[in-house]
Amino acid sequence: MTQxxxxxxxxLRKLLDEKxxxxxxxxxxxxxxxxxxxxELNAYLTITEEVxxxxxxxxxxxxxxxxxxPPLCGIPYAAKDLFCTQGIxxxxxxxxxDQFLPPHxxxxxxxxxxxxxxxxxxTNLDEFAHGSSTETSxxxxxxxxxxxxxxxxxxxxxxxxxxxxxxAPWALAxxxxxxxxxxxxxxxxxxWKPTYGGVSRYGVISMASSLDSMGTMAHSVADLAxxxxxxxxxxxxxxxxxxxxxxxxxxxxxxxxxxxxxxxPTEYFIDPSTSSGQVGxxxxxxxxxxxxxxxxxxxxxxxxPVSLPNTKYGSLVYAIICPSEVSSNLARYDGIRFGHVSKxxxxxxxxxxxxxxxxxxxxxxxxxxxxTYVLSAGYYDAYYKKAQRVRGLIIxxxxxxxxxxxxxxxPTVPNVALTxxxxxxxxxxxxxxDQLNIxxxxxGLPAVSIPCGFAKPKEGAETPNPExxxxxxxxxxxxxxxxxxxxxxxxxxxxxxxxxxxxxxx
Amino acid sequence: MASIDENEVKHLAExxxxxxxxxxxxxxxxxxxxxxDYVDALKQVNTDGLPEIAQVTGLKNGIRAxxxxxxxxxxxxxxLRNAPATEGGYFKVKEVFKS
Numbered sequence: 001m002t003q004x005x006x007x008x009x010x011x012l013r014k015l016l017d018e019k020x021x022x023x024x025x026x027x028x029x030x031x032x033x034x035x036x037x038x039x040e041l042n043a044y045l046t047i048t049e050e051v052x053x054x055x056x057x058x059x060x061x062x063x064x065x066x067x068x069x070p071p072l073c074g075i076p077y078a079a080k081d082l083f084c085t086q087g088i089x090x091x092x093x094x095x096x097x098d099q100f101l102p103p104h105x106x107x108x109x110x111x112x113x114x115x116x117x118x119x120x121x122x123t124n125l126d127e128f129a130h131g132s133s134t135e136t137s138x139x140x141x142x143x144x145x146x147x148x149x150x151x152x153x154x155x156x157x158x159x160x161x162x163x164x165x166x167x168a169p170w171a172l173a174x175x176x177x178x179x180x181x182x183x184x185x186x187x188x189x190x191x192w193k194p195t196y197g198g199v200s201r202y203g204v205i206s207m208a209s210s211l212d213s214m215g216t217m218a219h220s221v222a223d224l225a226x227x228x229x230x231x232x233x234x235x236x237x238x239x240x241x242x243x244x245x246x247x248x249x250x251x252x253x254x255x256x257x258x259x260x261x262x263x264x265p266t267e268y269f270i271d272p273s274t275s276s277g278q279v280g281x282x283x284x285x286x287x288x289x290x291x292x293x294x295x296x297x298x299x300x301x302x303x304x305p306v307s308l309p310n311t312k313y314g315s316l317v318y319a320i321i322c323p324s325e326v327s328s329n330l331a332r333y334d335g336i337r338f339g340h341v342s343k344x345x346x347x348x349x350x351x352x353x354x355x356x357x358x359x360x361x362x363x364x365x366x367x368x369x370x371x372t373y374v375l376s377a378g379y380y381d382a383y384y385k386k387a388q389r390v391r392g393l394i395i396x397x398x399x400x401x402x403x404x405x406x407x408x409x410x411p412t413v414p415n416v417a418l419t420x421x422x423x424x425x426x427x428x429x430x431x432x433x434d435q436l437n438i439x440x441x442x443x444g445l446p447a448v449s450i451p452c453g454f455a456k457p458k459e460g461a462e463t464p465n466p467e468x469x470x471x472x473x474x475x476x477x478x479x480x481x482x483x484x485x486x487x488x489x490x491x492x493x494x495x496x497x498x499x500x501x502x503x504x505x506x
Numbered sequence: 507m508a509s510i511d512e513n514e515v516k517h518l519a520e521x522x523x524x525x526x527x528x529x530x531x532x533x534x535x536x537x538x539x540x541x542x543d544y545v546d547a548l549k550q551v552n553t554d555g556l557p558e559i560a561q562v563t564g565l566k567n568g569i570r571a572x573x574x575x576x577x578x579x580x581x582x583x584x585x586l587r588n589a590p591a592t593e594g595g596y597f598k599v600k601e602v603f604k605s
Contacts, residue, residue: 103588239567338589353525357524386551
């Protein structure tokens with residue numbers, strides 16, 4: 001049988017358009033692969049086989065009818081289990097939503113349905129997206145397709161595990177502070193976090209509303225541009241969506257980097273010897289990313305050293321603002337309208353306190369209580385307001401730098417994928433793992449992470465791939481500069497083959 | 507150094523309507539203290555006179571007409587189906603006022 005698992009969307013599109021394969025055949029191929037690999041990797045929580053086969057049939061009928069075919073018609077995909085899917089179990093990887101059947105689709109899911117894309121299943125994540133490794137999921141961690149003893153990153157780790165293992169050509173993911181870029185980096189994928197407001201949040205289970213951004217992961221930046229175009233745009237159900245028309249990201253891809261100024265922020269190449277709440281960077285990771293930046297220079301870009309001194313405060317601001325918004329958003333789980341209800345509850349108060357005690361995992365409880373604390377009278381000014389003011393400093397600092405450069409290039413994560421088990425013991429794990437993603441998230445900026453080589457991990461057993469684990473480089477752009485980050489990533493991938501490397505799986 | 511004691515943790519849990527176990531209280535006391543220590547360095551940043559930023563879009567209020575939206579009985583049923591208890595098309599809750 002032909003190998004479809006690692007083909008890019010544009011390659012699958014060509015095969016479908018030339019009638020070399022049907023959507024039903026493709027869908028069946030991916031479903032079989034999921035059945036074979038998912039028991040070990042735990043990327044999917046729910047496999048939507050019946051829905052997928054019905055959607056594939058509809059897609060094949062549309063393609064046979066001679067009517068115009070949308071770009072994602074008949075192409076299978078996976079959705080992080082934070083996107084509401086009408087009538088299909090949606091859990092946020094939390095026991096409190098274990099049996100939740102959404103009455104409606106998220107706007108993004110509805111857009112993909114309209115294109116006749118094919119939903120293969122719902123992927124694992126950290127509970128309510130609280131984490132950077134999928135280890136806080138109520139359904140167990142997902143595994144990295146490159147080495148099953150290691151994390152696939154998180155919170156969108158089910159999506160990264162699925163695409164990296166060839167269990168879906170692309171996946172929907174969400175990011176609040178690194179949850180797309182970090183897992184993409186750790187699994188050798190391309191990942192896109194949009195400008196905040198570029199993609200509707202409607203129907204996506206809320207985490208931290210001023211930060212939540214819906215994006216995609218795929219095998220190439222060209223695929224990211226294609227999927228970005230499909231899911232972006234103003235939504236009457238999300239008043240924070242931008243009002244400008246969606247650019248033709250895919251058609252506008254431009255690999256010419258002459259005249260493009262790429263800023264390299266010193267603070268994103270942490271000296272391994274320093275540690276003030278930050279962890280140092282692996283030497284090999286730093287070297288791979290520097291090689292990546294040299295490649296951009298070779299392709300015509302002008303490299304400009306820049307400084308973002310407030311970077312070090314990003315994770316601290318996030319550690320206040322994120323739990324604050326979480327504590328507010330998770331107040332809706334009250335055991336009354338939907339979600340888990342305790343069988344032990346004697347009165348109304350116990351419906352709340354016991355349902356929430358049984359339904360939420362430890363990280364959700366940690367964030368709810370942290371948020372409750374920093375928002376409470378007496379601490380509000382010292383923590384929440386302070387964090388909001390420093391957030392402003394970070395936003396302004398980026399805005400100033402983007403007067404001098406078009407994009408920024410730097411590492412996505414300070415290290416390669418760690419072994420499973422390390423996140424559990426450290427309540428600060430996520431804030432540290434995502435320290436290079438969080439500042440741009442706080443500023444609502446667009447970014448892509450692209451694979452730029454491999455590095456040997458500093459801990460754990462020898463990796464199956466002798467070169468080690470994937471390393472990612474991120475390209476950050478100014479607000480609404482999504483096309484710029486796509487173009488730089490696209491140029492890099494026209495000249496390199498890191499994005500075409502895949503793990504050897506059965 | 508910021509820190510938080512076990513009584514404060516219990517009070518927060520009451521406010522957040524989460525019943526904690528005896529094991530969870532000291533664990534959360536340690537975790538929250540670590541987090542508060544971690545963010546302590548923000549105090550060094552001079553933010554005098556700076557505005558508080560709650561959102562990044564720069565958008566002003568998005569306003570729509572205040573009109574009822576059509577909803578079918580099927581939609582209503584799909585919503586109610588997720589509720590632990592319903593009666594006559596309503597959510598059913600335990601008594602709010604003690605009789």
